[in-house]
Amino acid sequence: MNETIMRLLMIAVVLGGALFIASGLIWLERRLLGLWQDRYGPNRVGPFGTFQVVADMIKVFTKEDWVPPFADKAVFVLAPAVIVATILMPFAVIPFAPAMQVINLNVGLLFFLAMSALGVYSVTLAGWSSASKYSLLGGLRAAAQMLSYEVFMGLSLVGVVLLSGSFSLGRIVEAQQGLWFCIPQFFGLVVFVIAGVAETHRLPFDLPEAESELVAGFHSEYSGMKFGMFFVGEYLGVTLVSAMITTLFFGGWMGPLLPPVVWFLLKTFFFICFFILLRASLPRPRYDQLMALGWKVMLPLSLMNIVITGGILLARG
Amino acid sequence: MVETNIADELKRVFAEGVIACQQTADNVPTLWIDPERAVDVLRYLRSGIESPYAMLFDLTAVDERDRTHRSGLPDADFTVVYHLLSPGRNKDIRIKTGLRGDYPSARSMTGIWPNADWYEREAWDMFGITFEGHPHLRRILMPPSWEGHPLRKEHPARATEIGPFRLPAVREEEEQGALRFRPEEWGMKRHGEDTDFMFLNLGPQHPGTHGLLRIILELDGEEIVDSVLDIGYHHRAAEKMAERQSWHTFIPYTDRIDYLGGVLNNLPYVLAVEQLAGITAPEKAMVIRVMMCELFRIASHLVWYGTFAQDVGALSPVFYMFTDRERVFQIIEAVCGGRMHPSWFRIGGVAHDLPRGWDRLVREFLDYLPPRLDEYDGMVMKNSILRARTKGIGRYTLQEAVDWGVTGPGLRACGLEWDFRKKRPYSGYELFEFDIPTAVHGDCYDRGLVRIEEMRQSLRIIEQCLKNMPEGPYKSDHPLATPPRKERTMHDIETLITHFLNVSLGPVMPAGESFFGIEAAKGCNGYYLISDGGTASYRTRIRTPSFSHLQMVPHISRGLMIPDLIAILGSIDFVLADVDR
Numbered sequence: 001m002n003e004t005i006m007r008l009l010m011i012a013v014v015l016g017g018a019l020f021i022a023s024g025l026i027w028l029e030r031r032l033l034g035l036w037q038d039r040y041g042p043n044r045v046g047p048f049g050t051f052q053v054v055a056d057m058i059k060v061f062t063k064e065d066w067v068p069p070f071a072d073k074a075v076f077v078l079a080p081a082v083i084v085a086t087i088l089m090p091f092a093v094i095p096f097a098p099a100m101q102v103i104n105l106n107v108g109l110l111f112f113l114a115m116s117a118l119g120v121y122s123v124t125l126a127g128w129s130s131a132s133k134y135s136l137l138g139g140l141r142a143a144a145q146m147l148s149y150e151v152f153m154g155l156s157l158v159g160v161v162l163l164s165g166s167f168s169l170g171r172i173v174e175a176q177q178g179l180w181f182c183i184p185q186f187f188g189l190v191v192f193v194i195a196g197v198a199e200t201h202r203l204p205f206d207l208p209e210a211e212s213e214l215v216a217g218f219h220s221e222y223s224g225m226k227f228g229m230f231f232v233g234e235y236l237g238v239t240l241v242s243a244m245i246t247t248l249f250f251g252g253w254m255g256p257l258l259p260p261v262v263w264f265l266l267k268t269f270f271f272i273c274f275f276i277l278l279r280a281s282l283p284r285p286r287y288d289q290l291m292a293l294g295w296k297v298m299l300p301l302s303l304m305n306i307v308i309t310g311g312i313l314l315a316r317g
Numbered sequence: 318m319v320e321t322n323i324a325d326e327l328k329r330v331f332a333e334g335v336i337a338c339q340q341t342a343d344n345v346p347t348l349w350i351d352p353e354r355a356v357d358v359l360r361y362l363r364s365g366i367e368s369p370y371a372m373l374f375d376l377t378a379v380d381e382r383d384r385t386h387r388s389g390l391p392d393a394d395f396t397v398v399y400h401l402l403s404p405g406r407n408k409d410i411r412i413k414t415g416l417r418g419d420y421p422s423a424r425s426m427t428g429i430w431p432n433a434d435w436y437e438r439e440a441w442d443m444f445g446i447t448f449e450g451h452p453h454l455r456r457i458l459m460p461p462s463w464e465g466h467p468l469r470k471e472h473p474a475r476a477t478e479i480g481p482f483r484l485p486a487v488r489e490e491e492e493q494g495a496l497r498f499r500p501e502e503w504g505m506k507r508h509g510e511d512t513d514f515m516f517l518n519l520g521p522q523h524p525g526t527h528g529l530l531r532i533i534l535e536l537d538g539e540e541i542v543d544s545v546l547d548i549g550y551h552h553r554a555a556e557k558m559a560e561r562q563s564w565h566t567f568i569p570y571t572d573r574i575d576y577l578g579g580v581l582n583n584l585p586y587v588l589a590v591e592q593l594a595g596i597t598a599p600e601k602a603m604v605i606r607v608m609m610c611e612l613f614r615i616a617s618h619l620v621w622y623g624t625f626a627q628d629v630g631a632l633s634p635v636f637y638m639f640t641d642r643e644r645v646f647q648i649i650e651a652v653c654g655g656r657m658h659p660s661w662f663r664i665g666g667v668a669h670d671l672p673r674g675w676d677r678l679v680r681e682f683l684d685y686l687p688p689r690l691d692e693y694d695g696m697v698m699k700n701s702i703l704r705a706r707t708k709g710i711g712r713y714t715l716q717e718a719v720d721w722g723v724t725g726p727g728l729r730a731c732g733l734e735w736d737f738r739k740k741r742p743y744s745g746y747e748l749f750e751f752d753i754p755t756a757v758h759g760d761c762y763d764r765g766l767v768r769i770e771e772m773r774q775s776l777r778i779i780e781q782c783l784k785n786m787p788e789g790p791y792k793s794d795h796p797l798a799t800p801p802r803k804e805r806t807m808h809d810i811e812t813l814i815t816h817f818l819n820v821s822l823g824p825v826m827p828a829g830e831s832f833f834g835i836e837a838a839k840g841c842n843g844y845y846l847i848s849d850g851g852t853a854s855y856r857t858r859i860r861t862p863s864f865s866h867l868q869m870v871p872h873i874s875r876g877l878m879i880p881d882l883i884a885i886l887g888s889i890d891f892v893l894a895d896v897d898r
Contacts, residue, residue: 037636133517137539137879203630204702213525213880283702284630286880287539 138217563823665798725840
């Protein structure tokens with residue numbers, strides 16, 4: 001009984017925490033971009049503009065919830081829910097601290113990959129059901145981009161699994177005692193970060209919604225809270241990928257002096273800021289260039305990484 | 318052989334075909350040609366002679382029916398004017414064909430120059446002149462449902478001359494229906510060999526088009542099979558307005574043609590008027606004009622730089638460059654009082670003397686910008702993603718550039734060192750030391766490189782202005798200079814009368830024709846003015862660079878993808894007000 005209540009409490013904390021961080025990111029990103037772009041960013045509502053998020057929420061919730069008459073209604077409504085659900089699910093398997101985890105699945109890593117693969121549906125279906133040409137182009141780009149980067153994301157993590165000998169995220173963190181995987185698995189890290197950016201379709205890989213080309217890409221026809229779901233989904237995705245980078249390559253909760261959960265949050269925060277910095281500094285490659293990069297550079301790189309890691313492990317016996 | 322008089326040569330070759338030679342204030346050889354022989358004459362000039370007149374620089378028409386000062390000119394109701402430019406000779410020639418009748422027709426030149434396409438459509442749209450043999454002779458600037466041809470003299474110039482505008486539901490339906498794109502009308506197919514094409518409306522409202530521009534794309538996947546540009550959303554009839562404004566009060570309208578160019582737009586207009594009236598601006602006015610023009614050139618290029626980076630997907634540069642542009646505007650504001658559209662040049666000089674302390678502002682800016690430009694090189698132009706997106710994209714050869722009437726950075730990016738400031742120095746540019754940057758590939762990236770180096774050269778020019786600003790008056794003493802100088806008006810009756818008339822009615826310019834083209838930020842901006850001896854121009858033709866540059870887009874974007882098209886649009890650096898006028 002007590003166990004069940006603790007579980008439920010844990011779920012509430014993780015769910016609330018993830019959503020809180022994601023919405024906070026909206027403010028953080030705008031302020032950081034402002035800082036890097038020689039301007040202020042939102043600074044009017046509340047201290048340092050932090051209540052901007054609340055104001056945005058009120059706006060998004062009270063907007064007309066409109067479905068275009070030409071859209072495929074059921075799919076159109078379903079699509080934004082899918083992205084939020086599939087990104088929230090993997091938070092359940094992330095170990096925030098030694099005992100802080102909703103569930104310790106022994107296939108946690110596979111669960112994460114499976115869930116993020118499902119996210120493609122949301123974007124593709126949104127583009128398809130909108131019955132608009134810009135949305136369709138965005139959806140097609142999203143499908144191609146996310147499917148191919150899914151492949152490299154999975155392959156880049158094989159090295160981590162080989163080294164730790166487990167798919168459980170908790171075990172992977174424990175295996176990094178002494179040496180974080182970012183050093184032996186450097187190439188895996190590079191591929192994973194790039195694939196992570198592509199998965200969350202953030203600049204420089206925001207091709208599905210490339211503003212100067214496709215207006216808003218797959219969510220051109222969305223407004224109100226349905227658009228808000230995509231918006232929050234994107235920030236949840238950033239949080240998730242940052243948390244996974246921390247867990248898989250940077251020793252998760254491990255660190256001296258401070259409590260484990262603080263270390264975890266600090267590291268995750270660092271990678272979130274890195275994501276925002278990427279957005280502030282890089283232009284966007286073309287669609288075919290992105291695919292070429294994936295299949296001609298990332299795929300061989302991750303395969304090499306597996307061969308070398310496996311070879312070394314074999315040699316060591 | 319290049320030195321032979323082209324007028325004599327044409328008379329020798331075409332004998333009766335050359336009807337008359339007209340004397341103009343700009344000394345451009347102006348020949349009236351028999352309309353039947355026009356195609357032959359133009360083809361000969363285009364390809365029959367050594368260092369040919371390879372560029373169709375401008376094509377326009379004039380409604381001659383109300384013109385009174387026509388002595389010595391052949392009879393005509395309408396004239397079509399072909400303005401050709403020979404890069405080899407650095408000479409222009411103007412060919413006129415007189416047409417008779419209320420709705421006359423002429424032969425199309427689209428077979429000789431590809432860029433005659435839009436120019437002839439414009440002449441048809443504005444004057445009702447039919448061009449036989451034109452593939453798509455339809456409205457280009459006016460809405461498809463427009464009645465009448467605006468630049469004809471009988472067409473009203475003011476809204477008060479026609480009934481009030483109403484848009485009932487039925488008419489709204491009709492107007493919208495008229496805008497529907499039908500691929501068959503443009504000779505496009507809906508299906509390929511094994512694919513169906515998608516037709517995508519890019520614009521009129523689109524983040525990548527920098528204004529109201531509609532591009533209809535025929536797409537195979539994301540690949541552009543063909544495209545049609547729909548312009549005219551920004552048409553404000555500047556040329557018509559020139560016919561009802563006085564010579565002086567038209568100056569503010571010129572500012573808004575290329576709305577990023579500010580006083581760069583005033584300059585060709587006032588120079589053309591001064592050429593017509595025989596006014597020479599005083600030395601100080603010339604140097605001030607050069608300095609302000611170069612400041613605006615930098616401001617315009619900075620906007621291009623930022624938006625170009627943004628089109629390729631970089632979010633941040635545009636903010637830095639707008640900050641820098643703000644620095645330019647601080648100087649412009651201190652000098653002119655205005656910012657984007659100061660309307661600051663006057664016929665015969667400039668509006669005011671420079672304010673005290675201007676030199677400090679300029680000096681600070683000269684120290685401020687170069688390190689920033691170096692930083693941007695690393696941030697934007699050396700970025701490998703941007704290089705991959707822009708190198709080899711939107712490429713055209715020098716020959717194509719000349720064929721399509723490209724001027725300015727777009728022409729120099731193909732390797733031709735062609736700059737009106739050097740080739741035909743005006744306003745004292747021959748006294749300044751500066752280089753003409755060129756590039757070789759003629760792609761998006763090279764067009765960018767040329768513009769960035771131009772900013773550095775503009776800084777050099779501004780520095781020379783700063784060091785050598787002459788003393789003396791800032792406006793000419795000529796009686797036609799406006800507004801006339803005030804100091805002497807209260808001393809003698811002659812000056813007082815001139816002042817009163819020039820301020821109340823506006824100056825009367827001697828009858829004649831005058832063209833002046835300058836190197837504006839985007840290419841050659843020129844004004845072709847016809848005075849009939851009145852207080853307003855009889856016909857004002859504004860030759861803008863963006864019009865011919867934009868016309869080339871379908872040609873250079875064929876076979877590329879949508880993101881490439883956006884990069885091309887960014888690299889061309891057009892302003893839609895400059896296209897539509």
